[in-house]
Amino acid sequence: MPQTAPSAARASRATISPGKKVALKLWRDRFLYFLVLPGLLYFIIYRYVPMLGMVIAFQDYSPFLGFTGSEWVGFGHFSKIFADPEVARVLWNTLYLSILQILFAFPAPIVLAILLNEVRNQLYKRLIQTIVYLPHFLSWVIVVGLFFIFLRSGGIVNRVLQVYFGFEVPVDFLTEPAFFRPLIILQVIWKEIGWGTIIFLAALAGVNPDLYEAAIVDGASRWRQIWHITLPGIRSTIVILLILRLGNVLDSGFEQIFLMLNAFNMEIGNVLDTYVYYKGIQQSDFSFATAVGMFKGVVGLILVGGANYLAKKFGEDGIY
Structure with a gap:
């Protein structure tokens, strides 16, 4: 046939x-x-x-x-990484700062996106979105420069503290080590919170509105709707971004940290990125600086793989 x-x-x-x-x-x-x-x-x-x-x-x-x-x-330079006490201190500074960013800076866009999602006046909502987006397009040089202007001894913050709160001497925000980490976190939140909301607002747009209508019929308050509908609806997006963030746990942001460092806060402010710069560029120890960079990459790869594995174990999609 x-x-x-x-x-x-x-x-x-x-x-x-x-x-x-x-x-x-x-x-x-x-x-x-x-x-x-x-x-x-x-x-x-x-x-x-x-x-x-x-x-x-x-x-x-x-x-x-x-x-x-x-x-x-x-592997001689890699053995020096674990033998040098300076590397251990710098590594601790990096991890401490990254943990603070995950605890405070990472959830900030989620909270802002949920708050904006609750706004019903579209004109007001777009105005707020535009205002919080703008700092993302500023360079770290400008951001740190603005903080220097406001927080210096004769800046507006110290003037307000002296005039309205009775402070007799200006507060050393820029040289006191105790203020270094809070200022870094505050700068990251102020600069990136608006940009981060773009992804979460897009994820919120995909939540089925029928779920909210059913919750209203059942008498659920706005807080219960957020807890039982909104957050579960964007959970997969949160998990994926958290996995990617863990891959950069040893990257604290060279430019921002470098601009904020001085002789007074070097002890707690020097992180792996700036340490590599000082060793590789200023001291011309290129091989050791490259070994530290490779160490960062391997640790990031392990953290991403481990976080992705755990995410799949708990029923999430992960990134691969």
């Missing part, structure tokens, strides 16, 4: 080699790949190619000898 059209097409596809199938699919979707190409080139050129330079973490690297002429030392 003669083959039907579908069976003939299946037979012809079966005779095509796997390599030719891939080539046909690439040609079919060529315009989509052209759209992806600029982003792909960016990651290849600026993210993956520079990773080849991490080889100096296993060398006693000298810029005059280059990659091929520098002496190989194996």
Whole structure:
């Protein structure tokens, strides 16, 4: 019997080699790949190619000898990471600051998004969104500069404290070590809270409004609706962003920390990012600084993998 059209097409596809199938699919979707190409080139050129330079973490690297002429030392620089007491102190500063950011800065956009979601006046809601978004587009130089202007000895904050609260001497906000970490957290919240709400507001838009109507019929208050409907509705988004945040737990933000550091708060303010800068750039210890950077990357990878595993164990989707 003669083959039907579908069976003939299946037979012809079966005779095509796997390599030719891939080539046909690439040609079919060529315009989509052209759209992806600029982003792909960016990651290849600026993210993956520079990773080849991490080889100096296993060398006693000298810029005059280059990659091929520098002496190989194996894991010698990595052993120094765990033997150097300065690294232990810097690592503790980094972890402490990251934990504070997770506890206070990470939930801030969630709270703001829920509050904005409860606003019924759309004009007022958009105005608030615009105001809280704006600081995200300021550089850390401007943000830290504004804090310096307001918090210096003759700044407006100290003037208010002296005039209205009876403070006799100005408060040393910028040099007192006890204020360093709270100021860092406050800056992060003020700068990024509005930008972070974009994702959570998009997630809130996907919550079924029928659930709220059913809760109102059952007599649930606004707080119970938030607790039993809103938060569970965006739980998967919160988990994914938390997993990604854990991957950057050893990244405290070089530019912000570097601008806030001074001789008075260096003891508690020096973190891994600034430590790598001082060791690698100022002291020209390129190999040790690269080893510290690789250590950060490995720890971040382990934390992301572990957090993703736990998220799946608790029934969430995770990131992969």
